[in-house]
Every structure is written in C-alpha cells, then in structure tokens.
Amino acid sequence: MVSSGYRAIPRAAGLVVEAWGDSREECLAEAVRAVVDSFAEIGDAVPDGSVEFALAVRDDDALLLTVLDEVIDQIQVEERVPVDVSIDEGTGIAMGEFEIRLATVPLEAVREVGALPEAVQPAGSWFRRESGVWRAHALIEV
Template identity: 55%
Template sequence: MTAGHRTVPHTADIAVEAWADSREECLAEAVRGLVESFAHVGDPVPDDSVTLVVAEGDDEELLVTVLDEVVYQVEVHGRLVVDVSTDERTGAAEGQTEVRLATVPVEAADQVGAVPKAVSTHELRFGRDAGMWRAHVVVDV
C-alpha cells in the first residue's frame, strides 16, 4: 500500500489521518496533512530547517511533539514545514530520534484554511494496525 494522508471534519476542528509502511513515513504524512489543511505551497524549495531530538518513548508522544513544533514554527517564526526526515542514528544519542523539519517562509504559500492553534491528545492514535502505520490526530483550529 502507498503512503498518504487526508483531513476530515471534526466538531469545530479537523482531524488529520495518515498511513504508510513505516513509522517515519507515516509521521511525515501526518505533517504534510496538517500543513495542507491550511496552506498550499506547490513545489517548495526549503531555505531553512529545524532539528528536534526527541527521546524515544511512546510513538504518540513523538507525533504530538513533531506536530506541536509545526504549529510553533508557523506561530512564532513565520515558517512553514514542507519536508520531514527522521534518523535514529545520525546526531542522536541511542534511544533518541532526530527529526529534521525543512521550512520556507509562510509568505511562500497561499493560506487555504484556518491555521492550527494546537494539537489535541483527544482521540490520538499512532501505531501499527493491520501491517501499516496509521495516525489519527485532532487539531484545534
């Protein structure tokens, strides 16, 4: 099965659903889904990046941490995440995951929806299901 994502209406909010063969690709699809819920970027050429080093733990915590950073980058730095890569080895100590978020200025995109305010832990799911990685997260807009 191929990777993908979609947004679905949720009472006064949106829900982002993502799926992929690996945890890392599913995480990236969730980020793409969140960003596409409010911005259209086209074929962006990243000009900056942010690196998070996240302690290995609960997969759902990883998802929330990364999506919270996506929202933070928009709100505080005026940066839009356009690509995600993860590495459990390079630059990260054992037991940690390094997540690189490539960004562009928000002005490089057209706003097509409400900018998210927060990531909710209500109805949060991120894990393997029927041989695939799947994510479901509700986002306050």
C-alpha cells in the same frame, strides 16, 4: 507493501488528520504533510531554512504529539511552514531517539487556503502499528 498517504477531515473548530505508511517515519511525515496541506498550498516554494531537533519519547503517541506540536510552533510562533520533513530513528543515536528535520519557507511564501493550526489535542490522538501498517490519528484545533 502499502503506499503512504493521508487525509484531513474537517470538524467543528478543527480537523482530524489521518495518516498511514509502511514505516513509523513515513507515517509521521505524512501526518506533517496533512497538517500543512490543510491550510496551505505550497506551490513551487523552495525551502530557505530548516529546523532540526532530537526527541527521546516514551511511546509512539508522544512521538506523534511532539512532532506535530513542533510543526504548529513553527507555523504559529516562527511563521515558518514545513515543506519537507525527514525523520530518522536510531541512526548514530540511541534507540528510541529520533532526529527530525523540517525544511521550511516563510509563511508569506505559501498561499493560505484554510485556518492555521493552533494545537494538537492529546485526547483522541494516537499513533500505532496495525496489521503491518503504521497509522496516525490526530485532532488538530484551528
């Protein structure tokens, strides 16, 4: 069993997010945390809203891109910051479908410590299982 985690590596005009975990869901949640922690200190912010959505995606790379696109959309368009994430696969839904729930706070409830994420670059981003561990790699534009 591997502990989950993430790191964000600054690069020109963005950052590289790397995440890992024992399960697909755990790794995705870590990738979301990495994106949020790259620009915000959550502190004691208590969620006062949430967004839920279901995804049916063709592959794991598309799953990562779609989840991170939704996170960035919440930040940029709705001015909401995800502070907690839960991801369930196939619980009462068809296999290959995922239910995602982002607990959110207003952007002004967090302390901004970096540039807001603007987009995920599909080229160079991937999500897969390697040697029993789920790993995500995403290029984020800021």
